[in-house]
Amino acid sequence: NAGVMQNPRHLVRRRGQEARLRCSPMKGHSHVYWYRQLPEEGLKFMVYLQKENIIDESGMPKERFSAEFPKEGPSILRIQQVVRGDSAAYFCASSPRGGDTEAFFGQGTRLTVV
């Protein structure tokens, strides 16, 4: 049973470009969570999605950031017009249901904005 798959592992973007981060949850998991981690810091919640629905996006900046989890295919975290401050590690986790269960993380995408 494959784990949570994220790609790319590393992404370099110039300021102003768009970054698209992909996350395929574990088989059988329909709940996806995105987190951001800055160096030497903990994981900050960004958004929680179920298939075709955004359940909680309270941790995601209102501008330039968006997320989706379509009926088919991976979850996508999109960052438009990236700035240097967007440089971070972005992790995706999945769970079989929402809350009070195990959640498994992918290996992350390290975004560097130059």
Add this chain to the structure above:
Amino acid sequence: GQQLNQSPQSMFIQEGEDVSMNCTSSSIFNTWLWYKQDPGEGPVLLIALYKAGELTSNGRLTAQFGITRKDSFLNISASIPSDVGIYFCAGWDGGSNYKLTFGKGTLLTVNP
């Protein structure tokens, strides 16, 4: 949202020693999770706790779900160099929107 206070922030120990770290919350959690993160990698789930008072082991790791449901402890016995890493506690925010809240982590260094 709920806040998790994790301590200590960092620990420096000798190989073979036992380690203990804990996590407290201002609110009740129904589930506690403990993760380990190695540099450049994603968090790896170590132990999940679902009941108040529950004590669960995974090899040399033992974690407990506090009776008050506001705290949890992780113990590592007979530490080895590969135990080095950052340990995070996490709990599910059981409000109307479920999200996993993390502590700030405990950085463990093991001197051989």
